[in-house]
Amino acid sequence: MTISSNSQPLISLRGVRKSFGAFEVLRGIDMDIRKGEVVAIIGPSGSGKSTILRTINGLTPINEGTINVGEIKVSDPKLDQVKLRHRVGMVFQQYNLFPHKTVLENVAMAPIQVLKQPRRQVEERARKLLADMRLPDKANSYPGELSGGQQQRVAIARALCMEPEVILFDEVTAALDPEMVKEVLAAVRKVAEDGMTCILVTHEMGFAREAADHIYFTDKGVIVEHAPPAEFFTRASDPRTKEFLSKVL
Amino acid sequence: MITDIQTFFRELAASGINLTIFYDAFDFDRFVTGLGNTLLLILASAIFSIVIGAAGAAILTLSKGPAAAVVRGYVALFRNTPLLVQMYFFYFAVGSIMPVGQNDIGLPQPLIGSFTWAVISLSLYSGAFNVETFRAGVGAVHSSYEEAALALGYNRRQAFFSVIVPLALRFSFASLANNLVDLTKATTVAYAVGVAELLYVSNQIWSDSLNTIEMMNVMLVIYLILTGAVVFIINRVEAAMRLPGFGLGDGQ
Amino acid sequence: MNSTNLLAQILEWMPFVLQGFALNILMSLLAIVIGTMIGTFLGLGQLSPGWIVGTPSKLATQLFRNAPWLVLLFYCIFLMPYQINVGGAVIQLPSWLRATIGFSFPVAANFSEIVRGAVKSVPRGQWEAAEALGYSRRSTLFRIILPQCITRMIPPWMNLYALLLTATPLSMIVGVEEALGRTQAAVQAQSDSRVLIPMYLALLAMFFLYTWPINRLSLMLERRFRTK
Numbered sequence: 008m009t010i011s012s013n014s015q016p017l018i019s020l021r022g023v024r025k026s027f028g029a030f031e032v033l034r035g036i037d038m039d040i041r042k043g044e045v046v047a048i049i050g051p052s053g054s055g056k057s058t059i060l061r062t063i064n065g066l067t068p069i070n071e072g073t074i075n076v077g078e079i080k081v082s083d084p085k086l087d088q089v090k091l092r093h094r095v096g097m098v099f100q101q102y103n104l105f106p107h108k109t110v111l112e113n114v115a116m117a118p119i120q121v122l123k124q125p126r127r128q129v130e131e132r133a134r135k136l137l138a139d140m141r142l143p144d145k146a147n148s149y150p151g152e153l154s155g156g157q158q159q160r161v162a163i164a165r166a167l168c169m170e171p172e173v174i175l176f177d178e179v180t181a182a183l184d185p186e187m188v189k190e191v192l193a194a195v196r197k198v199a200e201d202g203m204t205c206i207l208v209t210h211e212m213g214f215a216r217e218a219a220d221h222i223y224f225t226d227k228g229v230i231v232e233h234a235p236p237a238e239f240f241t242r243a244s245d246p247r248t249k250e251f252l253s254k255v256l
Numbered sequence: 257m258i259t260d261i262q263t264f265f266r267e268l269a270a271s272g273i274n275l276t277i278f279y280d281a282f283d284f285d286r287f288v289t290g291l292g293n294t295l296l297l298i299l300a301s302a303i304f305s306i307v308i309g310a311a312g313a314a315i316l317t318l319s320k321g322p323a324a325a326v327v328r329g330y331v332a333l334f335r336n337t338p339l340l341v342q343m344y345f346f347y348f349a350v351g352s353i354m355p356v357g358q359n360d361i362g363l364p365q366p367l368i369g370s371f372t373w374a375v376i377s378l379s380l381y382s383g384a385f386n387v388e389t390f391r392a393g394v395g396a397v398h399s400s401y402e403e404a405a406l407a408l409g410y411n412r413r414q415a416f417f418s419v420i421v422p423l424a425l426r427f428s429f430a431s432l433a434n435n436l437v438d439l440t441k442a443t444t445v446a447y448a449v450g451v452a453e454l455l456y457v458s459n460q461i462w463s464d465s466l467n468t469i470e471m472m473n474v475m476l477v478i479y480l481i482l483t484g485a486v487v488f489i490i491n492r493v494e495a496a497m498r499l500p501g502f503g504l505g506d507g508q
Numbered sequence: 509m510n511s512t513n514l515l516a517q518i519l520e521w522m523p524f525v526l527q528g529f530a531l532n533i534l535m536s537l538l539a540i541v542i543g544t545m546i547g548t549f550l551g552l553g554q555l556s557p558g559w560i561v562g563t564p565s566k567l568a569t570q571l572f573r574n575a576p577w578l579v580l581l582f583y584c585i586f587l588m589p590y591q592i593n594v595g596g597a598v599i600q601l602p603s604w605l606r607a608t609i610g611f612s613f614p615v616a617a618n619f620s621e622i623v624r625g626a627v628k629s630v631p632r633g634q635w636e637a638a639e640a641l642g643y644s645r646r647s648t649l650f651r652i653i654l655p656q657c658i659t660r661m662i663p664p665w666m667n668l669y670a671l672l673l674t675a676t677p678l679s680m681i682v683g684v685e686e687a688l689g690r691t692q693a694a695v696q697a698q699s700d701s702r703v704l705i706p707m708y709l710a711l712l713a714m715f716f717l718y719t720w721p722i723n724r725l726s727l728m729l730e731r732r733f734r735t736k
Binding site: 440444 | 571574575576577578579582583586587670674675676677678680681688692695701704705707708709711712715716719720723
């Protein structure tokens with residue numbers, strides 16, 4: 008993937024701070040993500056990685072700083088939530104599929120109910136996405152009848168069906184048994200290769216190295232360093248990064 | 257066939273177990289009327305109390321303002337005072353300031369009769385318990401489901417109605433069954449304001465026919481059947497709505 | 509008559525009603541004591557693996573739990589003797605005492621379920637661990653399981669007491685002169701329809717002021733035990 012570095016970033020965070028009570032989770036985060044880019048955020052648990060993702064689609068409101076997605080200012084109190092979440096999809100660690108809806112309904116319900124798109128058109132798109140996720144025969148199953156890996160692929164289809172410009176992947180393989188990690192990573196890779204802008208929080212270093220265009224390393228609420236993977240994994244400069252990599256690689 | 261049954265119970269009565277309702281047409285009619293009124297009380301109060309409970313839980317979840325305070329006050333008041341006193345308060349006290357109409361022969365007749373007051377009172381009482389039941393059901397639904405809906409562009413209200421409510425309902429059945437059993441038992445309190453329900457007519461029958469023990473036992477068996485039926489119906493509804501892989505207890 | 513007089517008139521009747529309320533409290537205290545004792549036996553009986561104790565305990569619990577309180581009250585009022593002979597001594601059973609016994613049955617059944625529920629809430633592994641250490645079933649129950657879950661039984665037991673107190677006015681239907689019966693008598697004596705609403709509100713307030721703190725405390729304790 009080639010990225011013209013002078014193009015306007017799709018998503019930018021500037022000086023983002025967030026506290027939960029007395030605990031400051033994010034202590035001034037700056038990031039720029041361009042269209043089509045695949046960014047991986049890595050770091051020790053509790054370093055604020057997931058919180059960064061959740062601030063980008065407004066699930067976690069921030070205390071300070073600015074976040075822009077395209078022309079949308081996320082921290083604007085008059086924010087149009089529907090518009091933001093139309094552009095930013097999210098896939099969760101625990102899949103969070105709706106257990107009372109079939110797989111097809113899970114994928115199609117938001118575009119129909121929230122974006123008010125015609126049902127036929129949405130369902131057609133949903134079926135195609137399920138086929139892409141290699142789940143064509145599961146449309147009428149309930150999430151509880153599927154394996155974890157299958158559920159997570161439905162969740163990816165659900166995010167894609169909103170036709171977003173960027174998808175946030177929040178440790179999407181962390182809850183899965185090892186044999187299912189592969190199938191979900193393959194699905195994420197397909198999404199990335201189709202040109203979707205992706206921001207992933209992950210513990211899968213091998214995957215981050217192969218699939219990401221850029222790696223951000225966070226520790227204790229700050230971004231310690233960021234670089235393209237080749238550079239990051241071989242020439243990390245900060246001692247915190249080195250220590251982390253020595254543990255996980 | 258019917259005469260055979262009547263003969264059997266007449267002979268039984270001669271041997272000391274006097275069940276007039278099975279051979280005396282007048283007692284039988286009274287008894288059936290009473291049973292019918294009890295069933296009507298249960299049905300009407302169950303429907304209204306569930307509506308009240310659902311509305312109250314929705315307000316408590318979606319609103320933090322004065323509406324929520326009103327609901328909390330309502331629940332506290334009705335849960336912490338006796339149903340019988342509430343019913344007397346409505347029937348005698350509030351009833352005394354209600355408009356009075358006229359009956360067919362021109363005599364004054366309150367527009368709201370004892371049956372209606374009993375339904376109002378039972379619904380409000382049971383409704384207060386249902387608010388807590390549904391509220392607990394909402395609390396049992398893991399917040400990640402709401403988050404997933406918000407991430408898909410739903411607002412809080414839409415997420416509540418299309419995601420939280422269907423799941424919360426499934427967590428509420430056990431407690432709801434309990435409340436409805438209590439409601440079924442509580443319909444006997446309508447006796448006190450003169451509703452001709454099962455206890456009331458049974459009392460009339462045993463006063464006239466002097467078969468107190470027999471009538472009490474019949475009545476007790478019928479209430480046990482009614483409460484059993486309530487539990488059975490709720491269990492059937494619960495089974496019909498069970499979702500594959502959606503276990504109770506973990507909220508996942 | 510102006511409203512000051514109305515208030516004075518109502519206040520005049522309050523001692524009369526409050527004395528009745530004292531009877532509600534007395535009946536509730538006696539019934540909770542009797543009911544808790546019987547309920548403990550029923551509850552432990554329900555947990556018994558043998559059918560000789562287990563089945564009757566379960567049946568009695570279900571019977572008294574699903575029967576309307578008022579029906580049980582009628583049984584006790586109409587079918588219990590007015591006096592009993594204990595070894596020559598004649599003990600009078602006034603209707604309030606018979607009503608109290610009538611309230612004890614549903615309390616016992618509800619407490620039986622509280623005991624059973626609390627014991628069942630202890631993880632299976634605790635029983636297995638005790639068994640592996642050579643404890644008998646009985647000593648596992650009394651030395652290992654019950655000490656763990658006794659605190660868990662307190663909040664529902666308090667709720668049960670509050671429920672019992674709010675049920676005591678039912679005894680007025682069978683002629684016990686408690687607070688509701690006295691309120692009715694007071695209203696009739698005053699023969700002034702304006703006192704109806706304030707008199708009944710005062711009665712509701714009495715019950716509320718007594719019951720609400722109990723239910724609040726129960727809720728607080730429940731939260732505290734849950735976080736432990």
